[in-house]
Amino acid sequence: MIEGILIGLNTALSLQNIIIVMIGCFAGTIIGMLPGLGPMTAIALMIPITYGFDPASGLILMAGVYYGAVFGGSTSSILLNAPGVPGTVATAFDGYPMAQQGKAGKALAIAAYSSFAGGTISAIFLLIAAPSLSKISLSFRSPDYFALMMLGLTAVSAFSSKGQFLKAMMMVVLGLMLASIGQDSLSDISRFTFGNMNLSDGISFVLIVMATFAMSEALTIIFRGKDPNRAAKQISLTELGSIKVNKEETIKMAKTIPRSSILGFLIGVLPGAGATIASFLAYGMERNYVSDEEKEKFGKGSVHGLSAPETANNAACSGSFVPLLTLGIPGSGTTAVMLGALLGFGIQPGPRLYQTNPEIFWSVIMSMYIGMVVLLILNLPLIPYIARILAVPRNFLIPLILFFSITGIYLMSFNNFDIYLMIGIAVVATFLRLYEFPMPPLILAFVLGKLIEENLRRSLLISDGSFSFLWDRPLTLIILLITIGIVGWQIYRSLIRK
Amino acid sequence: MILPEKTKIEVNHKYLDYKSIIYLILISIIYGAVILKIGYFLSTSLFLIASYYFLGERRWLWMFLLSFPFVAIFMFLLHGVLNIYLRDPLLKYLGIIG
Amino acid sequence: MSNIKKLFSVLFSAILLFSATTTSSLAIDKLHFVIGGGAGGGWDGTARGTGEALTKAGMLKSASFENMSGGGGGKALAYMINNKPAGTILVQSTPLVLRSITRHEGYVTGGGSGVLSYKDVVPIAGVIGDYGAIVVAKDSPFKNFKDIVDAYKKDPKSVKMAGGSVRGSMDHLIGALAFQTAGANPNDVIYVPYDAGGKALAGLLSGETQMLSTGLGEVMGARDQVRIIGITAPSRVSDAPDAPTLKEQGYDVQFVNWRGFFGPPGMSNADKSKIAKMLGDVQKTPEWEAVRARNAWVNIYNPDDKFVSFLEKQTKEMTDLMKKLGVI
Structure with a gap:
């Protein structure tokens, strides 16, 4: 292994590859900020360029774009409530409230440190255990995914404090309903599309997020603009741009980062999950670890709540390289494009990759460290300037956010129906916000609902219609028991308190 | 936890800015309707200027800078650098894009 | 002599150039x-x-x-x-x-x-194609398509067929076509849909399904983990020479995406x-x-x-x- 690391370092530290990592990270960060343009599009468009390189450099560039995009996505999540990539949606839950309290620079810094730590720690896992981790990739079956997604749904409780439970549940139901629109993922039957072809692919996750988060937030600011109680607070620019993280916050991050890294990495390793699920799960699980006092802060600018998903999504990105490199299985669209590129280079992923092309495997991992350092160096000095976006006068900022959201959606499908759909959902969401309905449960239910349904029905198909799959395998049973335990514990706690 | 909150949420409709929000929604819908017809460049620039205007902005220099040149740079990055095709019959007619 | 040669080549290239420009002005260039x-x-x-x-x-x-x-x-x-x-x-x-x-x-x-x-x-015009492939895990007891058909005939529920898309999609049809040719009722084969080829592959390797029916291109990345036991090509393809066709095993199934x-x-x-x-x-x-x-x-x-x-x-x-x- 030492030999491998040296080979990797040698390749990754060549001047050419360092420049490539920097270009990749920078391009990824910019592309990641714009909703609708994710790492998948970026990498697909870059493939023609990478064929001019040797395979290691090509893969290093693609990997750089990949985690650069996740890094950049969190910036727009925190500042504009407009997650740039799906993996950074959960970052907005606490990052945006924190920025609104005038601590934008701090929020961005916490996100940057967490991403850095998550990426670095998981690259170590990748380094020492990638071959054996491929077994984890294959240990999860449909019933286990079903159980895992049910566990993910318990994160809803994070938004149901202070008697908000009923509202949170209503938003969950709405999210599940929206998730069922479109072609049924198992039988090809159109559901709730009203014969409209534009709905037959379902509503995209990014569209729902942009409508309920970014666009409805922008509309709400205008809508309640005359409200004297909500009059724009004077945000001091020095405070806005300050990236200083105090001791208390550092301690909080130090607690969150290790557990979120491990969780995020493991979820990333699973081909049926990915960075988005990892960040939601990390967010939900984090709330179970912290004190009651800290629990109340979730959704209102908690350091734990910001750090956990940011750590997990970067860790999950690294994790997704395990099935890609050791098995040749792409877990997401992005890794599928990367797999295609690898094959184009004539490289066969799999256990033999260590023997046939050791320099590929090791140099990609080594370049991850370099990439993480580059991203941190690139981003930290820029934070004070980027954070100043929030100091842009409202009359300019709001139209620019609307432009940003609409263009983001337009770039995904080039279909103006999606623009109408987004406006419609955003208007409904704006009125729901007026009555303090929380939006995150809707998002959570939307993304998990699809996966829950799919995996449940697939499990039933495989078990010939019997529900015994729920307890047949220890893994399924354990995850389900944890889920029941969390729900039961919370009900018990609330009864005790009364 | 399960029972709904007793305290009522007061929404004072007097303070709600219905006028601005309806303008913004209308402009957005019109933007969606013309984006494919007159093209990305003109529709986006006009959308931005109109939104600035209806929100009460009158600094014309900034309004101009943050629309036409801004959109042009943005389009150049997407269309020219990233090779993402943006439908724009107007610019095509003028021979600026292929 | 060399001058004449030069003259000829200049003339020749001029004609070539001319003909090239005339054809391209007639042809579609964008x-x-x-x-x-x-x-x-x-x-x-x-x-x-x-x-x-x-x-x-x-x-x-x-x-x-x-x-x-x-x-x-x-x-x-x-x-x-x-x-x-x-x-x-x-x-x-x-x-x-x-x-x-x-x-x-x-x-x-x-x-x-x-x-x-x-x-x-x-x-x-059709320009390129991808053949269908029937795939099992490397450690699967099934060595060829006949093994699968035999197991299916013994107990139709023992073979679950994964695919990377919905019922009635191409992945489903490839497998159904193969079973139909083998004399089975394709409707009795249990088809387990996944929402992407990669996820279907993971399902196969996790052991929850016994076979995978998909495009050959989808499994090229995981060739070391799987055994391709039949492709729907008329003859073996150069990119995967070790993958037998279904035709050579006596099942005349031909399908090209x-x-x-x-x-x-x-x-x-x-x-x-x-x-x-x-x-x-x-x-x-x-x-x-x-x-x-x-x-x-x-x-x-x-x-x-x-x-x-x-x-x-x-x-x-x-x-x-x-x-x-x-x-x-």
Whole structure:
């Protein structure tokens, strides 16, 4: 292994590859900020360029774009409530409230440190255990995914404090309903599309997020603009741009980062999950670890709540390289494009990759460290300037956010129906916000609902219609028991308190 | 936890800015309707200027800078650098894009 | 002597140059590709790859690519049918045939057959193909397709077939076709759909399904983990020489997922032939070979009328099969 690391370092530290990592990270960060343009599009468009390189450099560039995009996505999540990539949606839950309290620079810094730590720690896992981790990739079956997604749904409780439970549940139901629109993922039957072809692919996750988060937030600011109680607070620019993280916050991050890294990495390793699920799960699980006092802060600018998903999504990105490199299985669209590129280079992923092309495997991992350092160096000095976006006068900022959201959606499908759909959902969401309905449960239910349904029905198909799959395998049973335990514990706690 | 909150949420409709929000929604819908017809460049620039205007902005220099040149740079990055095709019959007619 | 040689070569190149300019001024030198899916997908790769080869080989001056997602490619198809854009071609593949058999009525306003069908656009040529593959895990007890058929005949529920898309999709039909040829009722085979090829592969390797029916291209990345026990090609393919065909095992199953190009309705015959010829000629160039090799495509150049009759034949076969499966 030492030999491998040296080979990797040698390749990754060549001047050419360092420049490539920097270009990749920078391009990824910019592309990641714009909703609708994710790492998948970026990498697909870059493939023609990478064929001019040797395979290691090509893969290093693609990997750089990949985690650069996740890094950049969190910036727009925190500042504009407009997650740039799906993996950074959960970052907005606490990052945006924190920025609104005038601590934008701090929020961005916490996100940057967490991403850095998550990426670095998981690259170590990748380094020492990638071959054996491929077994984890294959240990999860449909019933286990079903159980895992049910566990993910318990994160809803994070938004149901202070008697908000009923509202949170209503938003969950709405999210599940929206998730069922479109072609049924198992039988090809159109559901709730009203014969409209534009709905037959379902509503995209990014569209729902942009409508309920970014666009409805922008509309709400205008809508309640005359409200004297909500009059724009004077945000001091020095405070806005300050990236200083105090001791208390550092301690909080130090607690969150290790557990979120491990969780995020493991979820990333699973081909049926990915960075988005990892960040939601990390967010939900984090709330179970912290004190009651800290629990109340979730959704209102908690350091734990910001750090956990940011750590997990970067860790999950690294994790997704395990099935890609050791098995040749792409877990997401992005890794599928990367797999295609690898094959184009004539490289066969799999256990033999260590023997046939050791320099590929090791140099990609080594370049991850370099990439993480580059991203941190690139981003930290820029934070004070980027954070100043929030100091842009409202009359300019709001139209620019609307432009940003609409263009983001337009770039995904080039279909103006999606623009109408987004406006419609955003208007409904704006009125729901007026009555303090929380939006995150809707998002959570939307993304998990699809996966829950799919995996449940697939499990039933495989078990010939019997529900015994729920307890047949220890893994399924354990995850389900944890889920029941969390729900039961919370009900018990609330009864005790009364 | 399960029972709904007793305290009522007061929404004072007097303070709600219905006028601005309806303008913004209308402009957005019109933007969606013309984006494919007159093209990305003109529709986006006009959308931005109109939104600035209806929100009460009158600094014309900034309004101009943050629309036409801004959109042009943005389009150049997407269309020219990233090779993402943006439908724009107007610019095509003028021979600026292929 | 050498002067005469020089003179000849100058004259000759002048004539060449002249003829080249005359043909290119008559030919189509710009093409706009409409892609019914996002960047990174199969259609996108086909269009961008073909466009790249055409421009690099000097057959086109420029190519532009427009992604138009929605309705599983239906949005782009409807755009071609309703707007009839000039100098524009659409990339499509086998799902177009399946689509015209099954559903999606009433999406078209510009006349035609009333469903989104290949009959409403002008088939130019099929260019590349991907064969279907029946795949098991490396440690599976099934060594060839006959083993699977035997196990299935003993207990139809013992073999669960995974695929990377919904019931009635291409992945399902490939497996069903193979079982049908083996004398089984394809409707009794339990098909387990996943939402992507990679996830179906993970399902197979996790042991929850016993076999996977999908495109050969989908499993090339995981060749070390799986055993390909039958492909639906007429003979073995050069990119996977160790993968036996179903035909050589006595099951005459042939299926190719073609990818090809279509013009808008009303495209002139002259234009159609020119583009078809161009798509055929480019396959002989090294520029195309570079693109083809890195994508592991199989050339199946199939122009004009041949393409139309192929589509008709495929429509008939698939209609019969889908009726048996009860998906239509």
